[in-house]
Amino acid sequence: MSEQRAAEFVEADGIATVRLNRPALTREVKEELLAALRGAAASTTARAVLLLGSAKAFCVGQDLAEHARILEEEPGQALTTVREHYNPIVLALEGIQVPVVVGIGGACVGAGLGFALAGDVRIAARRAKFGTAFTGIGLASDSGLAYRLVSSLGQARAMELMLLGTVVGADRALELGLVTEVVEDDAWEGRAREVAALLASGPTSAFVAAKREVRSAADGARDLPELLEEEADLQNQLGMTADHAGAVEAFLAKRAPTFGGG
Missing domain, CATH: 1.10.12 (Lyase 2-enoyl-coa Hydratase; Chain  A, domain 2)
Structure with a gap:
């Protein structure tokens, strides 16, 4: 049996599904996610895109173990990933013209939150948690997160999440406008697929x-x-x-x- 890919892209019934199979973003995960998103964006038959993670986590951002190793071994290369991977991933999401539905089963933080906010409709499990995480490790944000937060929440709420590192649950995320809908923990993927199918059958x-x-x-x-x-x-x-x-x-x-x- 072949090893499961870190990120994969499949298309059926007018829906291009991109799934992150690992929650932390190593170089391998970022490269495979970028390739999958570009595949979805290039499709001439997909009428909706569905972006999914796992039930445990949608995406928790950079794999800090890998990051620490690169900081020690190649400090000058540690943050080149922003231009090499994160920016292209966000631009690939932005380049998808058809509706993008994001299914969020668990933790959605850091760059993962930036990716989720680049979608159009976000369906979250009630257990999901949302946060920026960057200042907690001494960094500012990437992945277009500040831009998306200000667009979605306004400057004051964006500052709260960015500076204080506030982590919010799904119901609070719904109140703030970070997500479109909150469903029970066992229903998030099914509901996300349902919404994607509805959009794929539309104009x-x-x-x-x-x-x-x-x-x-x-x-x-x-x-x-x-x-x-x-x-x-x-x-x-x-x-x-x-x-x-x-x-x-x-x-x-x-x-x-x-x-x-x-």
């Missing part, structure tokens, strides 16, 4: 455009007239799709629409 082109609109609004780089122009352009494009025409026809006929993704 894919509209979802891609909606993600683009939300990101444009969230980054604050454009003013309202520019955002309105982007909306008009996207609506013009979507108005010519088969999914739009079929949905209008279904509405008038008082039946549920069926979306082909185009």
Whole structure:
């Protein structure tokens, strides 16, 4: 029997599933996760992406045993992993145009929290815990975490989590907006798959455009007239799709629409 990969990518029924099989990020795990995410992003048939960890942990960030060894043996190389691995992983997640559902079964801290927040919908088990962890080991954050926290929570809450190292449970994470939904501990993966399947059966082109609109609004780089122009352009494009025409026809006929993704 072949050894289980540290991270893997499979696709079925319009869903590209990327799974982290080890919670701590060694070099091997980071390289395999990056390859899996790039595979998902490159798929021309996936209509949703599902990012999963294990029931024990989604991701606990850098493997500190490996990090300590590199600090001792090659101190100049210890933090090159940020540019070599973490930044490309986040950009690979950002480059996925279809909806990304993240299933969180346990601990989600450090870079793991940054990865989770790069998704679009987050389903968490009630046992899950969330924290930044970086300042506790004398580092600032990476993996786009500060950017995501400010976008999701605002500056004050981001400062609390970053400076005080506050660890929050799933229910508190839901209140703060870190996760979309909290379910019982034995239901997190099933619910995440259910949501991914729902999105994979929906109007894919509209979802891609909606993600683009939300990101444009969230980054604050454009003013309202520019955002309105982007909306008009996207609506013009979507108005010519088969999914739009079929949905209008279904509405008038008082039946549920069926979306082909185009």
